[in-house]
Amino acid sequence: MxxxxxxxxxxxxxxxxxxxxxxxxxxxxxxxxxxxxxxxxxxxxxxxxxxxxxxxxxxxxxxxxxxxxxxxxxxxxxxxxxxxxxxAATPAPGVQPAPLFNTVRLREGYATAEVDEFVERVMATVNGLPVSRPVTAKEIRGIQFSSVRLTEGYDIEDVDLFLDTAEGWLS
Structure with missing residues (x-):
């Protein structure tokens, strides 16, 4: 090979x-x-x-x-x-795959721990899994993550695009 x-x-x-x-x-x-x-x-x-x-x-x-x-x-x-x-590339019908975000260091990004926790709740809500606090479309519109610089963070544009998609799933 x-x-x-x-x-x-x-x-x-x-x-x-x-x-x-x-x-x-x-x-x-x-x-x-x-x-x-x-x-x-x-x-x-x-x-x-x-x-x-x-x-x-x-x-x-x-x-x-x-x-x-x-x-x-x-x-x-x-x-x-x-x-x-x-x-992972072809999830079961009706199940949304978890997103993967690019990371950044030299430019502003979102705090990874905050994004990971929120995305975990979003994916559980979207896929109908048990979650202590289901996410709503309104909550997605209002979420604000802490910004980081010079430490690893998630690319802001990647996360924002995912949030737009997730809001559509829940609307």
């Missing part, structure tokens, strides 16, 4: 090349049945998180995400092994 050739970007949504390369090497080794470390699992792919390079180039986030979704089919327990299973 050939290693994928991801586009290298200096700006925009990108992932740390070293972190991506390490996971891709494990995926290829698992697909070729030649372990080079801990076995990589479908859950590893679905929960993979990579840093965004502070300065300098990184791999195209979209290309890496598409590769990981495709790679699920090659691993034990993946879509091919399960038949009509679901993946």
């Amino acid at each position: 050939l290693k994928p050739a991801f586009s290298v970007r200096r700006l925009g949504q990108r992932y740390d090349r070293g972190e991506v390369d390490a996971l891709v090497d494990r995926i290829i080794a698992a697909a070729e049945h030649r372990p080079v470390g801990p076995d990589v699992t479908v859950d590893d792919l679905r929960n993979a998180a990579f840093r965004t390079p502070l300065l300098g180039p990184g791999y195209s986030a979209e290309e890496v995400d598409n590769f990981l979704a495709e790679a699920e089919r090659w691993l034990p327990g993946g879509q091919a092994a399960q038949g009509a299973g679901t993946s």
Whole structure:
């Protein structure tokens, strides 16, 4: 199996090349049945998180995400092994997937802990799961997160776009 050739970007949504390369090497080794470390699992792919390079180039986030979704089919327990299973890229009908936000450091972003807590409540509400305080469309319109600079935060535009979408789900 050939290693994928991801586009290298200096700006925009990108992932740390070293972190991506390490996971891709494990995926290829698992697909070729030649372990080079801990076995990589479908859950590893679905929960993979990579840093965004502070300065300098990184791999195209979209290309890496598409590769990981495709790679699920090659691993034990993946879509091919399960038949009509679901993946992070294709959630079960009627279930909304949790969003992934880009992180920022040098420019203003939203505090990650606050966003994570609120998004968890939003997703539970939208997907009909038990939640202590269901979120309303009105609450989404009025939410304000703390801003951070020089520490890792979520990209403001990404979070705001998600909130617009979530408000539509609840309206």
